Amino acid sequence: MRKMLIVPLLMGTLLPAAAQQTAQDTLAHCESCHAPGARGRTSATPRLNGQSYDYLVGRLGAMTSALDQSPHSLQVMWSNAHRLDDAARRRIARHYADLPADKAVPGPQAALGRQLYENGLPDEGVTPCRSCHGANGEGSDAGPRLAGQRKDYLAEQLWAFNLVARVHGPMNHTAMQLMPGQIDALASYLGGE
Ligand code: HEC
């Protein structure tokens, strides 16, 4: 009788600890590329700290499908995204969304970048970025955080949208109208070091 009681009690204490260990192993694996706290180890590895929860959940799901993702993101993230079930995606998104974001560090072309960010390109029918990404790039329900993200990563994503290697209607329409110098200026204004 005593044995029968002890076994469920032991399982009750051991299982959550084992699950916690798995969760920590997963984060350690992610951070082997995304760096401790997911602040980006190289300039082309995105930061996840302070990114919007809904966007992270959605993008982790999207990266399990080859349909609308760039070849580069599939090469580096396809197998990683497939490791995660829905519950793990939500747990990881919560973890990183709750970490403080890095700040933007304006570069030499920030003034032009800010002008584009705030006004869009009215003659080409490009909506101001701030209407979806927030007044200061902090993100909103309509779009992810951009402020403080790695500059090279931001520029590469704008190129991926421009070339429709990454498929997203409003962002393809936006990025196709941008000249190379304008992409650099936007990254200079929004990105962190
Ligand atoms: C082999 C290195 C590597 C590993 C391991 C890795 N990532 Fe990534 N991850 C990248 C790179 C590089 C990109 C940028 C891909 C691109 O250029 O589109 C990326 C992109 C992402 C993005 C998209 C960010 C955005 O702003 O849209 C998310 C979210 C993400 N990774 C989460 C994770 C999680 C969670 C794990 C662990 C389960 C993980 N990554 C493991 C390298 C890695």
Ligand code: HEC
């Ligand atoms: C109509 C709303 C809208 C407008 C306007 C818009 N965006 Fe976006 N943007 C989005 C959404 C939604 C996504 C996420 C796409 C996805 O889920 O793959 C996104 C994604 C991005 C990304 C990739 C972020 C990442 O972490 O991978 C960048 C960079 C970006 N936008 C820059 C801009 C810039 C710069 C402008 C203005 C020139 C702009 N956007 C205008 C809605 C918008």
